[in-house]
Amino acid sequence: MPCQNFYLKDGASMKDIDYLIIGAGLSGSVIARELTDRGYKCVVLEERDSVGGNIRGKEVSGINVHLYGPHIFHTNSDEVWDYMNRFCKFSNFINSPIANYKGEIYNLPFNMNTFSKLWGITAPEEARRKIEEQRIPYEHPENLEEYVLSIAGRDIYEKLIKGYTEKQWGKPCKELDKNIIRRIPLRFTYNNNYYNAMYQGIPLEGYSKIIERLLDGVEVFTGTKCTCADKTYLQSAKNVVLTGAIDEWYGYCFGALEYRSLKFETEELQEENHQGNAVINYTDANIPWTRIIEHKHFTGVYTPTTIITKEYPQKWEIGKERYYPIEDEKNRMLYMRYKEMAVRDGLITVGRLAEFKYYDMDDTIKSALKAVRELCGKQ
Numbered sequence: 216m217p218c219q220n221f222y223l224k225d226g227a228s229m230k231d232i233d234y235l236i237i238g239a240g241l242s243g244s245v246i247a248r249e250l251t252d253r254g255y256k257c258v259v260l261e262e263r264d265s266v267g268g269n270i271r272g273k274e275v276s277g278i279n280v281h282l283y284g285p286h287i288f289h290t291n292s293d294e295v296w297d298y299m300n301r302f303c304k305f306s307n308f309i310n311s312p313i314a315n316y317k318g319e320i321y322n323l324p325f326n327m328n329t330f331s332k333l334w335g336i337t338a339p340e341e342a343r344r345k346i347e348e349q350r351i352p353y354e355h356p357e358n359l360e361e362y363v364l365s366i367a368g369r370d371i372y373e374k375l376i377k378g379y380t381e382k383q384w385g386k387p388c389k390e391l392d393k394n395i396i397r398r399i400p401l402r403f404t405y406n407n408n409y410y411n412a413m414y415q416g417i418p419l420e421g422y423s424k425i426i427e428r429l430l431d432g433v434e435v436f437t438g439t440k441c442t443c444a445d446k447t448y449l450q451s452a453k454n455v456v457l458t459g460a461i462d463e464w465y466g467y468c469f470g471a472l473e474y475r476s477l478k479f480e481t482e483e484l485q486e487e488n489h490q491g492n493a494v495i496n497y498t499d500a501n502i503p504w505t506r507i508i509e510h511k512h513f514t515g516v517y518t519p520t521t522i523i524t525k526e527y528p529q530k531w532e533i534g535k536e537r538y539y540p541i542e543d544e545k546n547r548m549l550y551m552r553y554k555e556m557a558v559r560d561g562l563i564t565v566g567r568l569a570e571f572k573y574y575d576m577d578d579t580i581k582s583a584l585k586a587v588r589e590l591c592g593k594q
Contacts, residue, residue: 229451232258234590237441238458240268241576242566244429245583246456251433253591258452259435262459266430266437269536270422270576276483277518278511279421283536284477284526285494285508286422289415290577296414298580302428305416306514311407312494312506316374323496324409325371326402333370339403346371346401362393367401378500383528383539384475392543417513442466443560454590458566460537461553467533469552472571473541476531480504481524489521503527540571547571563590 229235234250236243239261247257265271269283287310290296299305314321322328330342349368356362359380363372376396377388384391400411418425441449443465449455457464462472493512497504504525511521531537540546550571557564565586567574574582 229449230453232256232452234258234454234456235260235449235452236456236458237464238262238268238566238568239266239426239430239435239437240458240566241270241426241579242458242569242583243268243456244426245580246458246565246587247433248429249584249587250590253587257433259430259433260439260441261435261437262440264438266435267423267426269538271426272421272423274421275522276520277516278522279514279516280481280510280522281422281508281513281524282479284479284524284538285513286576287410287415287417287513288576289410289412290575291413292577292581294584295577295580298584299425302425303418303420306419308415308417308493308513308515309407310409310415310494311492312409312496313492314375314379314496314498316378316498319374321375322407323375324400324402325367325375326407327405328407329371329375333374342403356393358389359391359393359395360388363388363396363399366399375498377498378502379496379498379505381500382503382505384541385528385530394542419514454563455561456563456565456586457557457569458564460568461550461557461564461571463533464562464569465553465556469549471533472549472553473546474531474537475539475541476529476535477538478527478529479524480527481522483520483522485520487519487521489523537568540567540573542571542573 233255234257236247236257236259239259243259244266247259250257270286271283272279272281274280287308288299288305312323314323319332321332327339327342330345331337334345336342336345346368349370350366351364353361353365356365363376380391380396381387384395442463490507490509492509494506494508496506504527506526508524508526509521510524511518529535554564563586564570565583566579570582
């Protein structure tokens with residue numbers, strides 16, 4: 216539906232809107248909830264036919280399916296955890312992914328179970344010595360390969376990082392910025408908990424229910440695409456908040472910001488338990504997918520069948536979904552040009568696509584709550 220074709224309730228006009236919010240994903244939904252609760256009139260416009268963005272799920276055969284890849288909520292923030300618990304109850308799911316390298320199974324993150332399988336050792340000091348023997352001490356690593364080899368050594372790099380990462384980003388590790396992997400956790404314990412976070416879990420009713428509750432009482436129009444071309448009409452609202460892609464909003468006038476995209480293949484299998492774990496990463500470069508998700512293991516539901524999703528990285532191009540921003544210097548400089556335009560236009564930009572950042576869900580909520588505090592502080 217064209218942007219100008221939505222009709223407000225009760226004969227209201229655009230001038231009655233305090234905040235027109237573009238995007239009904241997690242960022243837009245949190246902002247709409249918080250501003251509405253503070254007495255502001257908010258209207259949300261969403262390009263897709265449904266709300267929730269990439270955290271949206273769907274129940275199939277009694278299993279809550281993550282439609283856009285696995286979303287495991289985790290945070291160290293009391294504020295964010297308490298906020299989310301206003302809208303859902305969490306399972307006690309602990310993320311313990313495993314890696315499959317040519318049929319060999321390894322625990323992730325890299326811990327004593329991983330090291331024991333790699334080298335047949337049992338003591339932390341043995342593992343430390345083995346890693347130290349294999350490390351290549353680049354003083355100033357120039358690319359991702361050199362960075363990983365300087366931290367973790369040859370075996371971990373070759374079996375558990377190289378193939379997966381090159382599939383994910385579509386380039387050899389020698390050509391990737393060393394900052395693409397921000398940290399390589401080496402844990403000298405037998406704890407398989409992937410996240411070093413105080414809180415984690417999966418919403419028992421799925422993420423879509425959270426979005427429904429966040430948007431309760433808010434006027435939302437789906438299937439409504441808006442860009443800067445509509446700004447004369449849109450900016451008759453008192454404030455416009457963009458949570459969608461900032462380069463698309465401005466018609467890619469400086470060029471497109473670069474992302475990696477994903478393709479998902481989901482199928483229901485006539486078996487109770489396919490792989491015994493929610494997430495298995497495939498680190499062999501010759502396997503085309505990066506991981507297989509078995510959705511029922513997120514909540515431990517019993518069903519006679521199971522649903523799996525294979526995840527394939529793709530080159531992003533206009534028209535495909537954006538997943539991972541390529542945060543290199545070229546794209547950062549390009550983003551700043553768009554950001555300068557947004558500041559000039561008085562456009563409020565919040566969220567991973569509007570800010571061109573990789574955000575976990577707790578980062579998204581922090582960013583949205585911070586934006587609301589700043590907006591209300593200006594009133």
